[in-house]
Amino acid sequence: MRTIRIAITHTAATIHPIHALVCEHPDVHRELLLYFSLSDGYETAINYLEGDPDVYERALQxxxxxEYEVYPDGEDGCYSYLRDELDDYNKSLATAFRRDELAVVPPVEYLPDRRLLLTLVTTADEFQKITEEIPAEVSIDVLSIDSAPRAAGSTLTSTQRRAIETAWELGYYEIPRTADLEAVAAELDSAVSSVSDLLRRAHANLVAAELGVGD
Structure with missing residues (x-):
């Protein structure tokens, strides 16, 4: 088994309209899919959105x-519960990833450039079958290939834990905050975008562990 990080690039026609919001609206920046399940053509999902919760809820309406519920996380983010029927294209895309020798590790990330980033745990043979079965309209790029994932019970990677601890010590989680993302990045001697990604992944892992999903 290997851990494979991939990017699926949608077109304007193939991306689901709610995910396209990240690409098209200036007040919506990124979407993280924390948990999802597929049954009888319907997708049930728990998401975290970076952006204006009101803009997101109006789009859902x-x-x-x-079915949906939105849970604001301050003025610049929200969690959501969604259940919706997939169109034929997204059903075919989802089918390519429904196989016994495959696990999709949350979060799945939607970016403004229409890329969908996800981490798979599977075999080389099964991954080859996936690449052959995904619809031709989208492209797939391998970003990294690593050894088998961490053992169960280890919620955060060491890098994620260090980022969380640094943010906590600096006051990033205080209300109101006494340190911003730039301060955390400076302390870690890392790019702001990299630290933002580390924190979001850590938050998603902690949420998934609390909810008992994603493993």
Missing amino acids: DLEID
Whole structure:
């Protein structure tokens, strides 16, 4: 088994409208899919959105998503519960990833350039089958290949834990905050974008552990 980090690049026609919001609206920056399940053509998902919760909820209303709830996380983020029927294209994409020898490790990340970033744990043979079965309209790029994932019970990587601890010590989690993301990045001698990614992944892992999902 190997851990494979990939990017799937959608077109304007293939990306789901709610995920396209990240690409099209200036007040929505990134979306993390923390948990999802597929059954009878319907997707049930728990997400975290970086951006204006009101903009996101209005989009859900306009798109007539079958079921949803939005839980604001301050003024610049929110969690959401969504259940909606997939169109034929997204059903075929989801089918390519529904196999016994495959685990999708959350979070799945949607970026403004229409890329979908996800981590798979699978065999080389099964990954080859996935690349052959995904719809031709999208492209797939391998970002990294690593050894088998961490043992169960280790919620955070050492790098994520260090980022969380540094942010805590500096006051990033105080209300109101006494340190911003730039201060945490400076302390860690790392780029702001890299630290933001580390913290979001750590938060997603902690949420998944608390909810008992994703493993």
